[in-house]
Structures are given as structure tokens and as C-alpha cells.
Amino acid sequence: MTKEPATDQFAARFHEAGFAxxxxxxxxxxASGGTPRQIVRFDEQIADWRAAIECAATLPDVDPDRIALWGFSLAGGHVFRVAADHPRLACAIAQTPLVDGRAVAPHALRSMTPGAALRLFGRGVVDALGSLVGRPPLLVPTAGARGSVASLTTPDALDGDRALDPGRRHTGWEQTVAARIVLRLGGYRPGRHASRIRCPLLVVVCDQDRSALPAPAVRAAGAAPAAEVVHLTGRHYAPFLESHEQAVAAELSFLEKHLAPRVP
Structure with a gap:
């Protein structure tokens, strides 16, 4: 997802509460540069988070010792890895995070029909091989119904449009991804960095999440020295839908606690 549909609802509420x-x-x-487009490379995205932290620390009226992270889904998994490498962070929030590709991959495969899974992995191989000789990325939809060739066909995968862009305002939101991601996602396990996270960590899980799954996130939170878990009712996108107010309340309370000005 791009930043507007992924963050608009929460960014507005955080800003109203007085946070930049x-x-x-x-x-x-x-809106970011970089070609070819629609390619997920985990190390590149982690580097982008580091650059964002460095940028935020230089902005007017920003205290470099009072910076927090917020990420959702795959980016919520990134939060674990980035927070582990930045002990100066004040706190971090991981919302329905994907923390263990090895745990999630078998469930995602079971949500596909055998034929669709074979076609998806075939496209992933073709895309990966094509990249070696400079061919454009072979794109697939980020979400689809069971039986379609898409990177995710879990029962709640198609909730994204309704949750993130119900008014169809984000006309430039390209909902595709290079197919090679299916060959890499199973090996991405950012939750393994949880034990190195020194800042307070809030992990928000949805108990009926069938995409990122709640259990791996709860286990990862248990390994972090200063983590707390908030359980919400609903599926993967519930924090943007029926559980939005509960998610906002929990996250604002957490931010207010850990980003409050320090009294000498």
C-alpha cells in the first residue's frame, strides 16, 4: 500500500492529538522514486525507514529523542527490525504485523486453489529470472478472490478497498506487486529481532486476522523486553473498520504515555 490509504485515518487522528x-x-x-516499479525488496524498505527516522530528527520542533514508529501489516513487521536497530526511539507501534513469513506462508497457500498457487509461483519464477536480464517486472494483483492469481487470497484479503479507500479517492493507488515476492516472503521473519527491541512496543492484533495471523505477532511480542499486546475483534483490516475507535484509543494512549515531554 502507498502512504495515503495506509495511513490517512490514523495520521489524522494522531495529528489532531498534537503529534507530528x-x-x-x-x-x-x-510518490517515491526508484525503478523498476512495484518491486518489494526488504532491505531497501528497511533502509527507507532508517532514512525517514533521520529525516524526522532534523525537522523543526521535533525532539530526536521523542520519535515513534507506526507500521501496518508488512510494514508492521518492518517495525520490529527497525526498532531493534534504533535504541534511541521513544516507542513503536506494530498494527496487525506480518512478523513471520514462515508461519504465514502455509496458511496463505491453503487459501489458494492448487491451480492458482502453481500459476502464481510460476509467475514468480519467471519474474525473478526476467529480472536477471533486465526485463520489466511481471506484476500480479496484491489481493484477489480464491482461485485468482494474486499475491494474497486469504478470506480477508479483499477487505482492503472497503477499509482503506471506500470513497475511491486514491485513484493513483497501484494495487499490484512484482510476482517475485512470493519466492521471498516465506523467508522474511522480522519478529526474530524482537528480543533486541529496547523501546516500549505496542503490538495490535486482530483475533480473526486470516492474513498476517495474530499468534505469530503475540509470540514475537512476548520476546520483546517492553512490549504490550492489544487484542481487537475482527479480521486483518478491522483497525480501519469496525475496531477503528478501539485501535485509535489504544495507540493514542500509548503514544501519550511514551512521547510526553520529559520533566527535568
Whole structure:
């Protein structure tokens, strides 16, 4: 997702509460540069987070010791890895995070029909091989119904449009991704960095999440020295839908606690 549909609802509420918000697109997506487009490279995206932190620390009226992270889904998984490498952070929020591709991949495969899974992995291989000789990325939809060839066909995958762009305002939101991601996602396990996170960490999970799954996130939170878990009712996109107010209340309370001005 690009920054507007992914963050608009929460960024507005955080700003109304008095916090400055820096939202950004990963390279190759949205308003950011980088070619070829629509390619997910985890190390590149982690580097983009580091650059965003460095940028935020230089902005007027920003205290470099009172910077927090907020990420959702795959970016919520990135929060674990980035927070582990930045002990100066004041706190971090991971909302329905994808923390363990190895745990999620079998469930995602079971949500596909065998034929669709074979076609998807075939496209992933073709895309990866094509990249070696400079061919344009072979794109697939980021979400689709069971039986379609898409990167995710879990029962709640198609909730994204209704949750993130119900008014169809974000006409430039390109909902595709290079197919090679299916060959890499199973090996991405940012939750393994949880034990190195020194700042307070809030992990928000949805108990009926069928995309990122709540159990791996709860386990990862248990390994972080200063983590707390908030359980919401609903599926992967519930924080943008029926559980939005509960999610906002929990996250604002957490931010107010850990970003409050320090009294000498």
C-alpha cells in the first residue's frame, strides 16, 4: 500500500492529538522514486525507514529523542527490525504485523486453489529470472478472490478497498506487486529481532486476522523486553473498520504515555 490509504485515518487522528506525523512511501512505490516499479525488496524498505527516522530528527520542533514508529501489516513487521536497530526511539507501534513469513506462508497457500498457487509461483519464477536480464517486472494483483492469481487470497484479503479507500479517492493507488515476492516472503521473519527491541512496543492484533495471523505477532511480542499486546475483534483490516475507535484509543494512549515531554 502507498502512504495515503495506509495511513490517512490514523495520521489524522494522531495529528489532531498534537503529534507530528511523517508518512512516506517505500522506494519503487507511490510518490517515491526508484525503478523498476512495484518491486518489494526488504532491505531497501528497511533502509527507507532508517532514512525517514533521520529525516524526522532534523525537522523543526521535533525532539530526536521523542520519535515513534507506526507500521501496518508488512510494514508492521518492518517495525520490529527497525526498532531493534534504533535504541534511541521513544516507542513503536506494530498494527496487525506480518512478523513471520514462515508461519504465514502455509496458511496463505491453503487459501489458494492448487491451480492458482502453481500459476502464481510460476509467475514468480519467471519474474525473478526476467529480472536477471533486465526485463520489466511481471506484476500480479496484491489481493484477489480464491482461485485468482494474486499475491494474497486469504478470506480477508479483499477487505482492503472497503477499509482503506471506500470513497475511491486514491485513484493513483497501484494495487499490484512484482510476482517475485512470493519466492521471498516465506523467508522474511522480522519478529526474530524482537528480543533486541529496547523501546516500549505496542503490538495490535486482530483475533480473526486470516492474513498476517495474530499468534505469530503475540509470540514475537512476548520476546520483546517492553512490549504490550492489544487484542481487537475482527479480521486483518478491522483497525480501519469496525475496531477503528478501539485501535485509535489504544495507540493514542500509548503514544501519550511514551512521547510526553520529559520533566527535568
Amino acid at each position: 506525523v511523517l508518512a512516506f512511501d517505500h522506494r519503487r512505490f507511490g
